[in-house]
Amino acid sequence: MFVRHRSKKTEWLAILTTDLTLTVEEIIRIYAMRWDIEVFFKCTKSLLRLQKEFQGRSYDLLISHTTIVFSRYILLAWQHRKGTDARSFGGLFYLLCDEVGTLDWVVALQQLLDLINQVAQKAGKKISALIQRQLQQWIAALPSYIKACLPISCCES
Known part of the structure; x- marks a missing residue:
């Protein structure tokens, strides 16, 4: 499947899949989720220095450091979304209103x-x-x- 860049019509992205039963929308949705994971790992490794901030060998130190880095990422992502994304949990509330409406x-x-x-x-x-x-x-x-x-x-x- 080929996806054209929205603003630069000469650029495109090729998305390959081995599951031919998926619809175009499902392929794009899965790719978006995987891309979010890639961005997460790149940010934690390069920007938040997941690999290079501490040089410890104990398992507890590694788990603690990873938890701290992931917590920093969560806070930064939340702050970014709060500042740039027009969507909010209120929108999620309104999406669920129809389902909950039947329950008095x-x-x-x-x-x-x-x-x-x-x-x-x-x-x-x-x-x-x-x-x-x-x-x-x-x-x-x-x-x-x-x-x-x-x-x-x-x-x-």
Whole structure:
């Protein structure tokens, strides 16, 4: 597959694959992931001096140094993305809204409360009282915006 450079029409990139069942989009997606890995290793080796900063022979020192270098890379990549990339986790939130929209958390929470109350009713008096007290303490600790959404009258003893 040949991909033309966006701004320089005379330049192109050849991407080869042995899996002929992949679509063009899948080939480009896989190549992009692999390219990100290559950039990561080049940055950690040359810019963050993964190989040359410490010359130790102990396994613990090597693991510690690699962890520090990778942590530096993560912070730099995060800072770069925050400063240059228009996408954010908010966009991820909106992409997932459609899937989560079918789950009404108020209904789910009410069903959980009903289930706990049913278990408490079937238990002995001491255990039932303990469950009711714990449930009331938990509900009392809920933020007010959650309490406002729930009909919590079922939890009274």
